[in-house]
Amino acid sequence: MLVELRIENFGIVENARFRPGQGLNTITGETGSGKSLLLQALQMALGARAATGFIRNGSSRALIEAEFDASFQKELLHLLAEHDIPVSDGLVTLRRELYLTGRPRSLVNGVNVTGPLLKSIGSGLVEIHGQHDHQRLLDPAHHLDFLDSYAGTEELRDRVMRMFQRLTEIRKRLRSVSMEEEEKQQRLDFLRFAIDEIEDLEPAEGEFEALTNEKALMQNSGRVFQDLAEAYNLLYEDDHAVLTGLEQVERLLDRHGELFVGNLSSSVEGRAGDSRDATRGSYEEKLSMIRQSVYQLEAVVEFLREQRQRLQFSPERLEDVEERLQAYRRLHKKYGGTTTLVLQKRDSFLRELASIEMSEEEAALLKSEMSATEADLQELAGELSIRRRSVIPSLEEKLSSELAGLGMPGARIQVSVSRECATDSEERFVVHEKGFDLIEFFFNANEGEALQPLRKIASGGELSRITLALKSVILDRQSPATMVFDEVDTGVGGEVAHTIGQRLKELSERSQVIVITHLHQIASLGRFHFRISKHSRNSRTYSRVERLSGEERLRELARMLGGSDPALMQHVRGLLSVAEP
Structure with missing residues (x-):
């Protein structure tokens, strides 16, 4: 769970502290106030590429520090122990330092670490779902990733990928020899x-x-x-x-x-x-x-x-x-x-x-190694395909149920699986980097309609709900300690927005959930509500994070609705009273 995010001299943020709690945390604010900076700072703390362009104008360095409670994450604690990184009371602090001159620094609990190790540690602490997930849904190349996440076959797929890369290298070397x-x-x-x-x-x-x-x-x-x-x-x-x-x-x-x-x-x-x-x-x-x-x-x-x-x-x-x-x-x-x-x-x-x-002798050895690797790859890819296919009915059923709960009764997603036969044999299949299978999601929004490729027919609001449905189903199997949703409500409103908010609130019962939203229906459901705002002082722009409660929260929700008249404020009070457990 994210305990605190500390930011110094990052973009328009001079100094800010963000302390989310357990449950659903909602973040609101006007466009350009710095919501995206908060997310970018968190991503950088988790190992994203460090860019000096984020350093605040007039400053020589920027500092980002994210503190987590990882007491119950045994695999992560084991990873830290393997790299001799001390942990006290389950607290893990990721720190990034950016400098205008010189290389950035990455530290975990005060120990210098490499970029790949920081990214590996960060991936075990937070899972971020942003608007780019909508675009991934429109690209069939990514549909296989969703299926593997649900099936829990990432490790097996990585073995196939490594063996495929090994075979590719052998073939390349053999071509040079021949x-x-x-x-x-x-x-x-x-x-x-x-x-x-x-x-x-x-x-x-x-x-x-x-x-x-x-x-x-x-x-x-x-x-x-x-x-x-x-x-x-x-x-x-x-x-x-x-x-x-x-x-x-x-x-x-x-x-x-x-x-x-x-x-x-x-x-x-x-x-x-x-x-x-x-x-x-x-x-x-x-x-x-x-x-x-x-x-x-x-x-x-x-x-x-x-x-x-x-x-x-x-x-x-x-x-x-x-x-x-x-x-x-x-x-x-x-x-x-x-x-x-x-x-x-x-x-x-x-x-x-x-x-x-x-030598020619080495070429002969390569041919023998290539033949054995091809056979092993066919077998391993076959095992991966069987495991994928075995979960598809369950995935389709759960997605239909999730979509119904998100205001899309009758909507259906079908997972299409195909293979490409090898040119030299109809009994052998072409193995790609991720195995035999070519995956694409087909979709219909209403019962009785023909299924069509998701990339061709889904609207923005439908993509938002399908994304959340996929994430919910996948997270039912592998729920991280902290989940961040960046404007997952894009393209929706009204009752659908409230339904999405309710689903996010349900997810927050298992994990800490942080949501950046423009919709009052979702913001009103948060156990903790934060506002990001910006102001000017001495011809400089500053962004700040503050936790809202009482009248301040009422006014922020009213602002999101477009006003602050008494009737609107009363409506907001009603929303909050319904949202309270």
Whole structure:
């Protein structure tokens, strides 16, 4: 369960804390208030790609920290123990730090972790369902994922996927070995030339950018050198240099400090006993400020001296830099637009070169391995297909029941399964990355209508309900500790919206549920109601999260209905009274 989400300098959020409770949590707010930022911050804490564009303007870093109670998640705790991540009282804290300069940091309970590990840990804590799920429903390529989630066959499918990838690699290596001799020699000549061309330069990550910056600095070095020299002279070398004068001021004041304090203190004789101490403190404070200024200016002088020395470039160095930049540009043009891609291409060439140079004996071993792997893959894919097909009747029945409960009586989803026969045998099937099966959902909204592909006929409101029905059925089998629904109510309203809200409330009896919604029917059902709003201060925009109760919640629900007149407020009170357990 998510205990708290802390956000600093993320987009328009300067500092915010979101503390959802157990049960149904609803989040509302006007468009652009920052609701999407809250979700993006949570996703980033869970391991999503860190982007510096989210850092608040004027800040050098952003911080996101999500604290969870994982006391009852044994598999997750075991994963943490495997990576020597300590856990106290079942609390797990995921922390992401984003910097304008430098790499982002990912920590779990104070331990630095890799991005993949953070994502793996995050997936065991929260499941997020957003508007993109609607689009996934329109793409049959994703229908198989829904079926596997319901069937619990993801692990078996992953085994099929790994074996398929292994078979693909074997076939690729075998093709390289089995080339015609002339073609093989031509390919070998190209690979060796390309590898030598790349390795002759010895490219390194970041060098191209560093050389580009150095060249620009050298080309402008005359004017820069002149300005640095003039600034250095004004501070240090001139007869009336700033630093020399300031040092003289320091010596003069330091020499007469006690006398100055004594004269001042005699003039305040008879006043409070601590006057002399106050005078001395004030005087010494000002003298200390002068000394600090001297130290700081000395640091500036040293910096200017170093930079001036660096700018004394020779024409030969400029030629060397330009020559190396040209070499980089040639490689970028031939083998990829960046140094990273060039290095990846070189590694690919090295692997291919090794494959082509394999002996005939190795080719025979590959053929034998390919044959055995194909047989194993056919068997494993067959087992996966049987398990999938066995749950389809149950899935179709439960989906019909869920859709009826969501205001679609008579609606039906049928799971269509097909296979593709291999060209060399009608008894063997083509194995794809996810097995034999080609899956597509067919749908009719009303009893008696013909079933048609879901992608062709479902409306926005129907997609919202079908998505929720699928999630509900799947979650009945594997319910995570926290579920987040981002505007799952898109395209619906009225009684249907209330029905969706009731279903979300039922889900919240098993798991913590967080819902971002624009509909008052759903917001009124939340056990906890949060509002995200934005305001301006000193020409800056700020977003904040606040938990609502009492009159504040009434006003927010009334705003969602479009007003705040007495009749509307009374209607809202009625909604809340019905929603209360």
